[in-house]
Amino acid sequence: MQETKFSTSEWAKVDLTQIPSVITPPPGPKSREYHARCTAHFKGLSSQVKLFPVAFESGEGCVLTDVDGNKYLDFSSGIYVAGLGHCHPKVSEAVAKYANKLMNCHDFTTPIKTALVEKLDAVLPGDLKGFQFYDSGTTAVEAGLRVMRAATGHQEMISCFYDFHGKTYGSVSLGQIRSSAYGPARAPGFHMVPRPDAYRPMWLKDDGAIDTDKYIEFYDTYIDRATVHDVAGFVLEPIQGWGGTIMPPDDFFPKLRRYCDEKHILLMDDEVLAGWGRTGKWLCMEHWGVVPDVVTIGKGFGNGFPVTCVAVREPYMESFQSISASSSYGGNPMACAAALASAEVIEEENLLARATHLGEIALKRMERMKAEHPIVGDVRAKGCLMGIELVKDRATKEPFDEAGKLVYQNAFRKGLAWIPAGHLLRMSPPIVMDDEALFKGLDLIDEAIGETEKELC
Ligand SMILES: Cc1ncc(COP(=O)(O)O)c(C=O)c1O
Numbered sequence: 001m002q003e004t005k006f007s008t009s010e011w012a013k014v015d016l017t018q019i020p021s022v023i024t025p026p027p028g029p030k031s032r033e034y035h036a037r038c039t040a041h042f043k044g045l046s047s048q049v050k051l052f053p054v055a056f057e058s059g060e061g062c063v064l065t066d067v068d069g070n071k072y073l074d075f076s077s078g079i080y081v082a083g084l085g086h087c088h089p090k091v092s093e094a095v096a097k098y099a100n101k102l103m104n105c106h107d108f109t110t111p112i113k114t115a116l117v118e119k120l121d122a123v124l125p126g127d128l129k130g131f132q133f134y135d136s137g138t139t140a141v142e143a144g145l146r147v148m149r150a151a152t153g154h155q156e157m158i159s160c161f162y163d164f165h166g167k168t169y170g171s172v173s174l175g176q177i178r179s180s181a182y183g184p185a186r187a188p189g190f191h192m193v194p195r196p197d198a199y200r201p202m203w204l205k206d207d208g209a210i211d212t213d214k215y216i217e218f219y220d221t222y223i224d225r226a227t228v229h230d231v232a233g234f235v236l237e238p239i240q241g242w243g244g245t246i247m248p249p250d251d252f253f254p255k256l257r258r259y260c261d262e263k264h265i266l267l268m269d270d271e272v273l274a275g276w277g278r279t280g281k282w283l284c285m286e287h288w289g290v291v292p293d294v295v296t297i298g299k300g301f302g303n304g305f306p307v308t309c310v311a312v313r314e315p316y317m318e319s320f321q322s323i324s325a326s327s328s329y330g331g332n333p334m335a336c337a338a339a340l341a342s343a344e345v346i347e348e349e350n351l352l353a354r355a356t357h358l359g360e361i362a363l364k365r366m367e368r369m370k371a372e373h374p375i376v377g378d379v380r381a382k383g384c385l386m387g388i389e390l391v392k393d394r395a396t397k398e399p400f401d402e403a404g405k406l407v408y409q410n411a412f413r414k415g416l417a418w419i420p421a422g423h424l425l426r427m428s429p430p431i432v433m434d435d436e437a438l439f440k441g442l443d444l445i446d447e448a449i450g451e452t453e454k455e456l457c
Helices: 029-039 047-051 089-099 111-123 137-152 169-174 212-226 252-263 284-288 314-322 333-348 351-372 401-413 435-456
Strands: 056-060 063-066 071-074 128-134 156-160 190-193 231-236 266-271 294-297 308-313 376-382 385-390 424-427
Touching (some): 111 128, 111 333, 128 137, 137 169, 137 294, 137 308, 137 314, 169 190, 212 252, 252 284, 266 284, 308 314, 333 351, 351 376, 385 401, 401 424, 401 435
Parallel strands (some): 156 231
16 A cells, blocks of 8 residues: 555666676776866866766666766755756756746746745745745845845844854855855854754753753743843754754744743744754644744755745734845846745655655664664664764764775775764755665675775774
8 A cells, every 4th residue: 555655656666687887997097087077167066076076967766877977866956956857857847947947037937936825825834925035045044134124124143053044245155154254254144053953962851851041941041141132033954954954952943932922032943954854744834833934945946947935924924025025046047936836746656655654764774884883873864864873982973084085985986875973974865766766875884984984993
């Protein structure tokens, strides 16, 4: 019975007799040549590219092909983006249709934008009824900040250690500033506080459970003493993605929602990475039954086409009018077509259930890895948002960055395209993946961890 419920479309099914297929040890000669030519001019690379400089040619479903003809099983979705698989035919056709019909008409109304806002209204929880579209996660986050300031008349923002919200000034000011290149400091009025992390808790109760009340008490003290009592919003990710797939305790968001209501502070939920089906719900925050005041959606929203969204609850909709919300590309017809098609695919292919199922089976498999490999400190999964944390010592939990790099490279060489960073093995397989392909990818990671342990321990 479950077979039908979770069945994968033939298009996305990976033929494991053919994939992965490493015919030339990667990065192969053509990859190296393109990489050398490209990086003669293009210098700002992520750590993933620096550590494995492969050049990609094409993608289809859960498979990426490099310029040397190697075929990789995809555990990255680009970078948490192509959740429905690369070049899903329905999404690609929708974009192509508007690429031939109407590419841009500023923020004038179009039938396709009308259909998209009505779809959002239908699938999002509660009274999230006001929408505005942008072309990157960080511009959506900036608009979210502006709308909260307009709605409340207040200025200050509270955000959390190790959350990530993008790379423009407001978004950077919400996150961990690592480089003075972003400016001399975070923008005035931005404050950061810790959030509960079950693996590295700050406050525990006598029974060993994480003490979420202590975190809320701390926020109250902090807001009282360290702000000028002009707080507009509390901004956070539902699950920390960049920070390492860190899950909140189940009682955290309901308590935070209550606290924000009591203090008349808006709650902004940055779902750019975790939203749009990746964790098995349209919004990850739905796992805890909480409706935020402001939500940002990105990455998987257009399955690769750059389109993002700010959604607000009904009482704050009019505030969009006072923030000069339009932009050159926000809500262009191709973007709206991509996002609408992605919503339809999620519904038609029952992908919320599939993502949930994949997360459950992955977690069991990763728990076996934890039992077998001493360097695996913790494993986490909610839907297709997955993570493994490597440590030098389970007692001290000291991050094992060197191991992370080797595991990343070892698994990539075997044909797994993925996105670890340092000691955090981050995984974001497309939510259309079939069970066997998921297990294959996890087997490759398991083997790579084993090889790394032999090399380093
Ligand atoms: C939670 C979150 N918010 C915002 C962003 C910024 O998105 P973009 O890179 O599209 O600007 C990211 C990017 O990784 C993210 O993970």
